[in-house]
Amino acid sequence: MKIGILGLGLIGGSLGYDLRSQGHHVLGVSRRQSTCQKAIALGSVDEASVDMSLLATADVVFICTPIGLIVPQFQQLISHLSAATIITDVASVKTPIVKALAPLWRNFIGGHPMAGTADSGIEAAQRDLFLGRPYVLTPDTTTPTSVISVVEEIVRSLGANIYHCQPEQHDRAVSWISHLPVMVSAALIAACMGETDPDVLQLAQNLASSGFRDTSRVGGGNPELGLMMAQYNRQALLGSLQEYRHNLDELINLIEQENWTVLEAKLQSTQQARPNFVE
Amino acid sequence: MKIGILGLGLIGGSLGYDLRSQGHHVLGVSRRQSTCQKAIALGSVDEASVDMSLLATADVVFICTPIGLIVPQFQQLISHLSAATIITDVASVKTPIVKALAPLWRNFIGGHPMAGTADSGIEAAQRDLFLGRPYVLTPDTTTPTSVISVVEEIVRSLGANIYHCQPEQHDRAVSWISHLPVMVSAALIAACMGETDPDVLQLAQNLASSGFRDTSRVGGGNPELGLMMAQYNRQALLGSLQEYRHNLDELINLIEQENWTVLEAKLQSTQQARPNFVE
Incomplete structure (x- = not known):
């Protein structure tokens, strides 16, 4: 599968390591060229760019930016995607994100991997960060079941424990x-x-x-x-x-x-x- | 030196180990015969008894009972001691203890070793429990300097860091x-x-x-x-x-x-x- 990661910090970078080791082709986008280069050099992504159009061919996109950037970056992002693309995010608060994004994209599902370290940034990214950790998904009644099952399968491959609940x-x-x-x-x-x-x-x-x-x-x-x-x-x-x-x-x-x-x-x-x- | 320990729990038992390894002769008193036997078997004390008169020959006595027992046990204890005996306690609150004991015994100094584990009892006692840990002493203006220096020297031999302050x-x-x-x-x-x-x-x-x-x-x-x-x-x-x-x-x-x-x-x-x- 082609998987896009928007935001190459601790979470995005760690996702990249694990998804690549599962055989996925990982496309990374960061606002900084230097982060793109580091992510490639470290082996966290296959390709990287500061240009969101890199993600145009992705089957699934994980939005891993700081929470305050999710809504504006999402609005930019969707102009590059086909309607079939599945989008999910990793924000640690779900209600405002789901409320803002779900009406804009049918194939969206909110998520929150409960994993982290005291450090941040692509240098802090690590393999198996999500192993044995909770990963919350917040589908609602309008979320297509195919979207739920595709994202669940990816999350399960990280070794995370999946929980479903409402954003609230x-x-x-x-x-x-x-x-x-x-x-x-x-x-x-x-x-x-x-x-x-x-x-x-x-x-x-x-x-x-x-x-x-x-x-x-x-x-x-x-x-x-x-x-x-x-x-x-x-x-x-x-x-x-x-x-x-x-x-x-x-x-x-x-x-x-x-x-x-x-x-x-x-x-x-x-x-x-x-x-x-x-x- | 002959050193008495009244109360053979985590703190009393650990003190015993370290004081014996410094070459002191350690006399232990517990309310329970089984604790006395364990303390001897473990090597925490040289002699042990349920009878406080065992401490009659001690140069220094550490009171290591639970805080609620310190005052009543102290009153019993001093009937067995000569006036030259130095007494100190290890209670984690100092004002009520010092207020109660200092007027009753000239050679008394309050103390509090800031060391412990989640466990309690003589079985939990360990060597070097006080190493590198704070040990507070609370002399007042009436405490004889000889008392301060004798207890300080013992505490220093445990490897603890000594602090002086008022009980309050x-x-x-x-x-x-x-x-x-x-x-x-x-x-x-x-x-x-x-x-x-x-x-x-x-x-x-x-x-x-x-x-x-x-x-x-x-x-x-x-x-x-x-x-x-x-x-x-x-x-x-x-x-x-x-x-x-x-x-x-x-x-x-x-x-x-x-x-x-x-x-x-x-x-x-x-x-x-x-x-x-x-x-």
């Missing part, structure tokens, strides 16, 4: 387990920075260990990523934040009231619930 | 970097449990990955530990929680108001601040 369900789920943690964790760092006694602040910095390291990790990550989550998944994230604040207030009240029995029961319930999310 | 400073510092993270993290798990759509909850559980894993780790830990922090460090923890809530509210407001410039600046500041706490 995806966005609520990732707001709980990915976007809320970023805000919760950022507020932790911000709160500690608020210590007014410099000796205590210095001591806290000296004593911080694995508990602080883990809880603060995603809140100390790439600010653009956190901003993107808030901008594109604002409604779901606000819902999660309100529920979080409610639970935080409950903990504060229990400690204020020295209600140790209920506090212990609450901590027991979180201990019991966590393995349902992660081993 | 210690408790505020650990409330920021150890106790607050537990509550922040527990509230995250509790909030996710609040999702009312079972399909979305199931999807969230399926999609949860390293971000959720790290941010939820300490909130899904031992409930007794979280309860202990709240009970013994209540005032400092409440202060940290209020500051945290303030920062959380600020993030919520910025997202509600779509104030992306300030939100990005805030996330940049947390990204920049985190390396001051952990590498």
